Amino acid sequence: MLLKRRDRFLSAWEPIRDELVQHMEQQQLPKDACNWYRNNLDYNVIGGKLNRGMSVIDSAEILLGRSLTNAEYGKAAVLGWCIELFQAFCLVSDDVMDKCHVRRTQPCWYRLPHVRLIAVNDACMLRSAISHLLKKHFRRDTMLMCLNSFTTYVSFNTDMGQLVDLITASEDTINLSKFSLERHRKIVVYKTAYYSFYLPVALAMRLTGILDSDPGTAIRPYQVALSILIPLGEYFQVQDDWLDYAGTVEEIGKVGTDIIDNKCSWCVNTALSLANPEQRAILDANYGGKRRGQEWRVKKVFEEVGIAEEYAKYEDNAFRRITGLIEIIPEVTKVGELKREVFVTFLQKIHKRLM
Template sequence: MVIPRLDVAYNKKRFLAVFPVVVEELLDSLRAESMPEEIIEWYRRNLEYNVPGGKLNRGISVVDTVEILRGKLLEGEEYRKAAILGWAVELLQAYFLVADDMMDASITRRGQPCWYRVEGVNNIAINDAFMLEGALYRLLKQHFRKDSYYTDLLELFLETTYKTEVGQLIDLVTAPEDRVDLSKFSLERHRLTIVYKTAYYSFYLPVALAMHFYGITNPEQFALAQKILIPLGEYFQVQDDYLDCFAPPEKLGKIGTDILDNKNSWVVNVALQHVTPRSARFLTRTTAARIVNVSRG
């Protein structure tokens, strides 16, 4: 098999070129139902503000994986269809992020205000998150309904969404925004959180979608992919936690605050295995004081 050269910049540019097509398809679905122009433009703004601004690794991974399996670069309609499947992943990501930012009372996302903090949006962001999720299923229906693996795509997205929401629940219960209880923290709880909240949808989902697109049907091959990709997702999040604590802001792109923000991070869990009871109490008080200051505005 010949592995195609994966040019990151070119692949991102090519992938982004499909996004306007996706947006217009979704807006056309509203136009077909004679929705007011104000509603159509709100939906456009929601899509353009929340979907394409990240690194797009998840969506591009769908295309990259198909090209690796095929041993050649995709072209024409075949590329567009694979890219649309990738954008479905990015819509899922956007849905998670819009909702997560509200739950975490976050301020910024991707260098701009979180969607719910944009003037005039507020709690409408809850419904906008639902519409981002709904958009991916419209795309699947429009482009994959006649394919033999359509049901597999639906089940994969639904199962992955459920797992991610379970991971979010574990995270919220373990490290609530309004209080500190380090007794709930552990490396096992951290592992469980990141496997469900990050690894499934960020690493396994794109590859499994590409495998269905390519025509793979053997359950053992999907099980093997999961066996490889879930640990990669764990490694990714541990590395992210480490960089948040130790990487300089100019490299990280922000000032890392995971520990002060009461995040159940890998770093704080490792530290808790070695600190004295006095140090643990100091950490609890410091984090709690920060939470109070943030809540006061």
Template structure:
């Protein structure tokens, strides 16, 4: 298969998987309008994002199977190995689509990836609830179709079920901590923020791609999954703190959106840093203006963020430096190719350094 980039090659597989899913509906004698609707659901919600999570499965399998002890590329994935990894990657993208369709309804969001949120497409409305369920169910149909005869099939099912539950727990804590129509900064804390971002983001965005790749290549030592988790969860937390920071301080033309966390009453890292360091007067200002849907209140919150005693920007730079140092040390502590069995396939440091390099000091 020739394509101009790894992303293009990955994208080129999606029509085949879509047709497999639609073939199931046809085999069940679903009416033409239902088949057409599901196809629109798949196309609108699945392939339009950055695809980082899905591509990370392919990248991780490539590192585990095709690099030597020094991290040098020594061979290429076979087409079957690449396709297996890419299918698992698309299953994560379907999981992401399921979360986003539901999340947009819960948050009453207007746009997603530069187009109307699915529930806001004319004629969709609350049918989007069922459409979200169908995106999730599609994962398990594809897993059954492609991996049922593999020895690690049960582990794949377990990973998707467990990580889905963990992500939904994170969403629950987020929703009850920071409802948009009930601003109460007493609910916020850095501890609560940590819980939300680890469960809502880190498990499915960082741990799941690596764990799926490890299962696919035959790494069975359970202690290695714990070691991977110990690196990937703090890495995912660092990524989300970056996201929170960029929402407030990133250039809209670079990050591709205008930040709305302040007006949306988000339990972000920025507000929690401000709450920890605010004077009584500054706290009163935050209580009055945070979560208010107007630009004047947003400007007043940002002014508090910039105060000398709070200095969200300066504290983020310090946090970023310390996070990079801590993550680098955690990766160094991992022996190279640890757990390699008779086939010589173990867990390699490059899996984690490649993740860290992608996110360190990112601007979007």
């Protein structure tokens, strides 16, 4: 079932990509520039899990209580690929700023000898494609302004989160005094939760005709969605941070590198909040270090402060909190109203996952 969903979503990519390249061709831009853009799109947009993009379609079908018609699917797929374009923009930009080497099992785009720092402009073109697609596919729609507003709002929030992350956890300058659980939460909420969790559902809500307020109820649907999806995004990222430390290669498909990369992760921030002066000194001296034994010393402190027990408590509390927020939504709703199932589906995918 998942494969069929993914295959159908992927089948919508080629015509969308061709539309974007054809726009350049219609402007009579040089052929090598058009080919470059095509390669940029294919190299950086496809290849991931596509969960963000497919969530637009899944959420729209839950809200409508039925499968989408072909026309409805086409519009939902455009919105889904807009989110994947934004994700590609984030990854290409992040890789340049973080000096990463590999992304999705292939060299990072900027690492290709013929690309290098042209990747900065390529990232901008990935993000600019979103407004072009929205204008083309929703020009005659009253929702165009709303869709543009959603994407701009989320984009700015993501940029703010990225800024806080970059000035907090530089790989070149390690300073754990900048770290805190509250700072970690701000980074996660702004850098990840808005575009990965809130945006797919908000776009599906707008596509299916849900308005910002319902005169028949006291519920403000988009505010309710935001109040649930931001904690969900935070829970998801804390889980990722935990798995980077505790997950095996067989479980998560990679070797965790947050410690040696000086990431402002939930694990180190929790350890800092619990460490005694001696343990704090060990973290200060070794976190982010790449010499032999430094990562092991950090992990030993994590074990000593009981990081596993702290994570178990966090996960249970997060699950209860989010479940309580979901239960605010009436169990029985009509078409055109918010549904619990949208959020329950997200939570079920995340809770106790191995990644």
